[in-house]
Amino acid sequence: MPELPEVETIRRYLDRTVLNRTIAAISGTVPTIDPEHLPLLSGKVITGIARHGKFLFADLDSGSSLVLHFGMTGDLLLVSEEDPDPPYTRSVVSFENGSRLAFTDPRRFGRLGWVPGREAFVAARRLGPDALTIAREAFVAIATGSHQRVKMFLLDQHRIAGIGNIYADEILFQAGIHPLRTLRELDPVRLFLLPAAIVHILRTAVELSADFDQYPDTWLIPHRSRGERCPCCGETVDRVMVAGRYAYFCPSCQK
Numbered sequence: 570m571p572e573l574p575e576v577e578t579i580r581r582y583l584d585r586t587v588l589n590r591t592i593a594a595i596s597g598t599v600p601t602i603d604p605e606h607l608p609l610l611s612g613k614v615i616t617g618i619a620r621h622g623k624f625l626f627a628d629l630d631s632g633s634s635l636v637l638h639f640g641m642t643g644d645l646l647l648v649s650e651e652d653p654d655p656p657y658t659r660s661v662v663s664f665e666n667g668s669r670l671a672f673t674d675p676r677r678f679g680r681l682g683w684v685p686g687r688e689a690f691v692a693a694r695r696l697g698p699d700a701l702t703i704a705r706e707a708f709v710a711i712a713t714g715s716h717q718r719v720k721m722f723l724l725d726q727h728r729i730a731g732i733g734n735i736y737a738d739e740i741l742f743q744a745g746i747h748p749l750r751t752l753r754e755l756d757p758v759r760l761f762l763l764p765a766a767i768v769h770i771l772r773t774a775v776e777l778s779a780d781f782d783q784y785p786d787t788w789l790i791p792h793r794s795r796g797e798r799c800p801c802c803g804e805t806v807d808r809v810m811v812a813g814r815y816a817y818f819c820p821s822c823q824k
């Protein structure tokens with residue numbers, strides 16, 4: 570599932586490829602643009618590519634934005650005029666120069682829409698600060714005294730935006746925190762160090778273009794399955810259900 574590093578990698582791809590292009594038309598079948606909004610998009614120029622948490626925005630010269638959420642399996646691919654649509658294409662943004670941006674999504678949980686303003690959208694969704702740049706003071710202010718389990722807290726997009734199941738496990742592994750701990754139970758030093766772990770892991774993942782094959786072998790992610798060994802101490806990696814999904818962790822390194 571695309572989390573912050575994957576969406577940021579797509580943002581950088583779009584920043585290199587579709588900036589300043591003029592939208593000619595948008596077509597598609599699955600939950601995409603409200604047909605009434607289509608006239609608001611054609612003829613508009615993409616002036617910037619932004620991201621907040623797992624949402625991606627193509628800002629337009631009209632002041633409005635095209636917003637995308639990648640769901641479980643969404644992706645974007647720029648194809649040239651003569652290329653066919655890639656498999657599982659659900660929507661296509663056609664540009665005046667003939668190229669097309671294909672929104673592919675085998676599982677169909679992705680969304681593509683028009684919003685009058687990016688910042689108003691983020692506020693209306695009550696998204697927390699973006700995890701890639703969250704400041705320590707902001708994190709501590711949100712987290713201190715919370716009865717939430719730390720794993721749930723990291724996944725809660727209203728608290729911090731962008732972290733999903735896989736990176737939450739990595740953050741807790743590197744911070745040495747058991748996924749079932751509540752924030753109130755954490756000693757102040759661990760709570761103080763947690764935002765640095767978040768930013769470090771997400772930045773490293775973005776630098777490696779969210780390519781799992783390049784992640785350090787000292788990370789949990791390459792060992793995140795049953796029967797694997799902890800890369801730090803050799804203990805068997807365990808898992809526990811949190812919010813209906815498995816949290817993988819090392820029972821000896823994470824307390």
Ligand SMILES: [Zn+2]
Binds near residue numbers: 799800802803819
């Ligand atoms: Zn361990």
